[in-house]
Amino acid sequence: MDVIVDRCAALDVHKDTVMAAVRKPDGRARSEVVREFSTFTADLVRLAGWLTAEGVSQVVMEATGVFWRPVWHVLEERGGFELLLVNPRHVKNLPGRKTDVGDASWLAQLLECGLLRGSFVPTHEMARLRDLTRYRTKLTQERTREIQRVQKLLEDANIKLDSVISDVMGKSAREMLDALIAGVTDVETMAQLARTRMRPKIPELRLALEGRFDDHHRLMLRLHLRHIDDLSGMIVELDTKVDELMAPFDEAATRLLSIPGVGKRTAETIVAEIGVDMSRFPSPAHLASWVGLCPGNNESAGKHRSGKARKGNEALRTAMCEAAWAASHTRDTYLAAQYRRFKRRMGTRSEGKAIFAVAHTMIVIVWHLLADTTTYAELGADYFDKRNDSAARQRYLIRELEKLGNTVTLHPAA
Numbered sequence: 001m002d003v004i005v006d007r008c009a010a011l012d013v014h015k016d017t018v019m020a021a022v023r024k025p026d027g028r029a030r031s032e033v034v035r036e037f038s039t040f041t042a043d044l045v046r047l048a049g050w051l052t053a054e055g056v057s058q059v060v061m062e063a064t065g066v067f068w069r070p071v072w073h074v075l076e077e078r079g080g081f082e083l084l085l086v087n088p089r090h091v092k093n094l095p096g097r098k099t100d101v102g103d104a105s106w107l108a109q110l111l112e113c114g115l116l117r118g119s120f121v122p123t124h125e126m127a128r129l130r131d132l133t134r135y136r137t138k139l140t141q142e143r144t145r146e147i148q149r150v151q152k153l154l155e156d157a158n159i160k161l162d163s164v165i166s167d168v169m170g171k172s173a174r175e176m177l178d179a180l181i182a183g184v185t186d187v188e189t190m191a192q193l194a195r196t197r198m199r200p201k202i203p204e205l206r207l208a209l210e211g212r213f214d215d216h217h218r219l220m221l222r223l224h225l226r227h228i229d230d231l232s233g234m235i236v237e238l239d240t241k242v243d244e245l246m247a248p249f250d251e252a253a254t255r256l257l258s259i260p261g262v263g264k265r266t267a268e269t270i271v272a273e274i275g276v277d278m279s280r281f282p283s284p285a286h287l288a289s290w291v292g293l294c295p296g297n298n299e300s301a302g303k304h305r306s307g308k309a310r311k312g313n314e315a316l317r318t319a320m321c322e323a324a325w326a327a328s329h330t331r332d333t334y335l336a337a338q339y340r341r342f343k344r345r346m347g348t349r350s351e352g353k354a355i356f357a358v359a360h361t362m363i364v365i366v367w368h369l370l371a372d373t374t375t376y377a378e379l380g381a382d383y384f385d386k387r388n389d390s391a392a393r394q395r396y397l398i399r400e401l402e403k404l405g406n407t408v409t410l411h412p413a414a
Contacts, residue, residue: 261327
């Protein structure tokens with residue numbers, strides 16, 4: 001094959017070592033030099049110096065966990081290279097030739113022939129924002145699990161608080177739990193801690209708060225609540241830091257919030273995962289594919305097999321599916337109407353598929369809002385009914401014929 005890149009290098013990155021292969025011209029042929037470096041900062045600087053001395057213009061490496069990041073950062077700071085990060089699944093070597101030297105050599109050969117396509121690498125600001133939003137999601141999930149442990153503990157003690165109160169972490173319920181920890185056993189005293197809308201449920205609370213709550217339950221409940229409070233404090237701290245980093249993207253976030261079902265945290269996740277510059281995604285279809293919100297394509301011999309969606313950005317796909325679920329429960333919106341339409345078409349047992357389809361629509365909307373610098377225009381819940389209207393259909397067909405240079409005159413049928 002033709003050589004596209006005259007001097008290039010490929011790095012096979014591991015936790016402790018980096019195998020570097022440099023391919024360059026040698027008379028009429030091509031030569032290859034392979035060296036091994038440690039991943040300590042001093043050795044990575046030495047690697048960058050060697051690549052510079054060899055006149056390398058492009059460097060490629062595989063996205064191997066987090067191990068590629070320090071190598072990328074050192075080479076990026078030194079400058080002078082065009083860095084390329086590739087998906088390991090797209091550049092697998094031939095079976096039986098799997099060695100570190102072989103992998104680096106194979107990558108270098110693909111690079112010099114221009115056969116590699118780089119992955120999306122976030123900017124430093126986006127990377128920091130990603131770390132915060134993803135960690136906040138993990139802490140929120142852990143807090144939910146801890147609340148479930150509280151409910152399990154109360155059930156073991158036959159305290160049926162969650163049968164009467166929807167939120168066992170609400171103000172009234174929390175005061176009752178603190179009273180249980182403090183050793184209060186009088187159900188009337190604890191039931192009277194109910195506030196506002198909980199007051200009418202006092203008779204039910206008297207029955208729910210009577211159980212076999214002993215010292216063991218008291219210890220476990222105190223530890224669970226302490227953990228929940230610690231997690232809540234950490235989430236608040238992360239929220240504050242995320243707000244600071246989101247300040248330059250307030251305008252874009254405001255446009256995203258105009259989409260039904262998209263809340264503040266979802267907008268922050270979108271900005272953290274894909275940024276606001278849509279030039280890196282040539283079309284909405286490219287973005288949907290990168291996120292993993294489009295059907296797979298598996299055809300052989302004219303037969304279409306599984307259309308299971310390919311893997312993509314898990315954090316953003318989860319956020320968009322959650323937003324789609326919220327949008328499906330809105331009133332008088334296009335997205336809710338689309339969800340109902342998909343659900344009728346796919347069947348009541350394919351609710352997840354309908355949500356997935358709405359999430360695909362929403363990521364397409366996100367691309368247009370960020371690429372065109374515009375806000376969401378609501379089409380209305382009756383959009384599909386209007387589209388199926390015969391008069392509207394007639395006007396559409398007339399316009400299409402007129403675009404082809406025809407003059408249309410309608411005569412009603414006999």
